[in-house]
Amino acid sequence: MSHQGKRRGEDGLGAVIDFLLANARLVLGVGGAAVLGIATLAVKRLIERAGKPLDGEKSDQKLMDGWEELSLVSASPKMLKKGIEGVVMKQIAAATKAHKAELNKPLEVAEKSVSEVKRQPLCVTLQERLQHYYQSQAVLSVADVNRAKQQALDICTEIQGFLHMKYPDMPLGEMHLGGSLLDDFQVVAADHACLLVPLHIEDTLWRPIPGEETILGNPQFWMVRRVNLEYFPRGRSFWDKFSLGGYLSSKMIVEVLNKTVMETMNWPSLSSTLDCVVRPVLGSQELKLEVVNEQSQLFISILPTLQLNDTILTAQLEVTGNFDNLWFQSFYTEETFKLAELDGGDNGIRKKCVKILKTICRNNPSLSRLSGQHLANVILHLSDKSPDWTEAALADRFQQAITEIIGYLEVGCLTSYFKQTVNLLSEFSEEEIDEMGFMLYCAVSGPEILLQA
Template identity: 50%
Template sequence: MAEMQFHKKGKKGESEIGSLLDFLLANARLVLGVGGAALLGIATLAVKRLIDRATSSPDEKAAEEKVEQKSIEESWKEVVLSKASPRLAQKANRADLSAPLPLPAPSQPAPDPDPDLRTEQDQSSSELKKTPICFTLQERLLDYCTRHASIPEAQSQVGRQLALDILTELQDILRAKHPEMSFSALQLGGSLGSCLPVARLDHACLMLPLVLEPTLWRFIPGQETILNDPQFWMVKRVDLEYLARGSSPWDRFLVGGYLSSKTIVESLHKTLVGSVNWPGIGAMLECTIRPVVASDDLKLEVMHSEVQMTITILPMAATKDVALLAHSHPKAPSENLWHRSYYKEANTRLQELDSGDAGVRQRCLHILKGICRDNSSLSQLTSTHLRHAILHLSDSDWAEAALADRFLQVTEELIGYLDKGFLPSYFNSKVNLFSCLGEEDIDELGYALYRMFSEPDALL
């Protein structure tokens, strides 16, 4: 009777100790984090087992010793998996990462499972084997670049070919509808046109170069205009006294002696919306094409079985050294302004720098573009912002081993630029690439970037 009372008292004590230990472990995670709490848990588990073994029978002690090493190894596995991926940790409860599931004993043949269930289990096991377990920021960035930041090449090729097919049709339409307007061949811009890695396949650009007579038109730098803004240029018609209005087919788009980007866009917009049989073209290309009606831009919405994208058509006035885009701007105070583009120069410069020192600037840009694509709070941070921020750090060590350091440095620099509200262009320090952002936009971006800087794993 006394012995029974002793065992009851022992069980009650064990229950109280177990509750106390569970409470300590639950709160330790808040203070020590996942890894620290796990280490404390393993140590506490060992102490608890000593207490259990002191009050257990000899047979129970032997059984506990057999499973002790296995339990500790499983605890460490849980630590690794919980730090790498919560989803992976959940799946690991059903399948071991290092070995296949054991086969049933010969005397007990396993019943044939449902085919769909077997397929799902095979896929889960295959996914677990392929999923790398990363511990450092460097490894997480490289894994993210490979697995998440890039669109599969086959899908990119589908999007590229679809954009080129629409480009060909649009080229014929413009020549037929506007024979008086002299255009060069349409060009596919952006990553699709440059054959660079594609971070997102929801948009494409078609560049529409205007053919301007060099003797009749002069490009006026932004700092020489009344606005004194280096990013907004003007195209002036010259020699009107000697070569009267009408000498150039583009004279019909003159406003105050300057070529009006807004008037050209409006004229082309009427053609795209009201004069093109887009349903017929879409049926021929096996997709649906709709022009965006209520817009100051020239845009087409394209829906394909494998791709959905918005195609923007950008009229462009260019010389050998300068490219100006007729792209609407929310703060543009005049309809005669053209936006100075440094896209080609920036991409060329990045390629030159990476080729010179085997750097990873373009890879870092690709990762950042993918993160901004996947997080709505960073959607207003464009590839232009990212590209120029990286170029400002072009003299740093960009070897692959330094990718994590450069990633954090670019993020930190962007936070500093947002704090000032001024991101200078790499090619012209007077151009503020943040000029189109409002105060609320800057605050939201700053907060999101601070989170990415302090907890980069949360966005990877």
């Protein structure tokens, strides 16, 4: 193993530490930065020693000894404030393990060939890197998108016809395609679609109960109560048979659709008709189908929805859990409409920013829990602070968005743009927030680490 190979690994680890030291105040404040500085400087010295073995001493053993010593340092309460070890030491240890594996590779495998380097575009500025990343990673092929849409719509037609045959009296609206595939917010691959099943309920017989007024007090988990029983007894509404404890049960509706659609439809026959394999996805609380052919794989979610006044509620058991009567309030329509409205008003790049960030999160396991909803709300909030959304400001807005996300993670709260009482980060554990924060924290000084294809 050559000395050059060792230096390459040391430089990579050094970069991680440099990111930490350069940006410590941003996340931890002045006091936290001082403590982190002491810890990371100790880490850096141990890395340098571990990367330079004594004559006749094995590099692997020296690296192991260095990190054993580091574990003793990190255990000292005088050296590290509570929480630093969990956020920083674990991540640096993981980085060291990865670089140790890299150092063991032959140099010719680790380095790219000259011809491969020549094929890659030369992107000097962050603006150029973002534009290249957007075109190569976020923008989908028109042919792929159209194929996925057509498959979803063909299946939608079949399911709607089957439901009308099984339940001719069920008051359903026209099933239709919705979500990111329809609104051009899908990135990386056209591999998932959503079919919305509108449930028509009587305004005079059912009343939505805001989440704040329910026993759980969760502002995004609503209930739908049966009312006016003295004038319109049970049986007057088709949906009375899906009532539980006086409330419309999202769980009962999903279970009936699951039994009717997933378990009863003749999927082999439909697969033969559509010239692709269509089959239910088992073991999921979602109503989900898998569509497979030689060119692609597509997952289709079937989502019961109802709208009362301006409130859109969805039956999403994977979100509401074991509560039979809870409905999830969706802001997707408002979010996508507002982004389009703002971009239309100033020819802005908000949607492009969302898609770049969404692609990064999908490609990076540490950030995969950040969804399109989180990112759209970050950009909407940022739009209230920054007026310039021209194409030339893409790099500035991107870096500002990264900083904003770190700030939200630091306090553990990202409020919904359309409902201030909803915290979109409430579902994350402290460990998940730490992992996401560390990754983005490093990217403040070196955003190119997020743009690796």
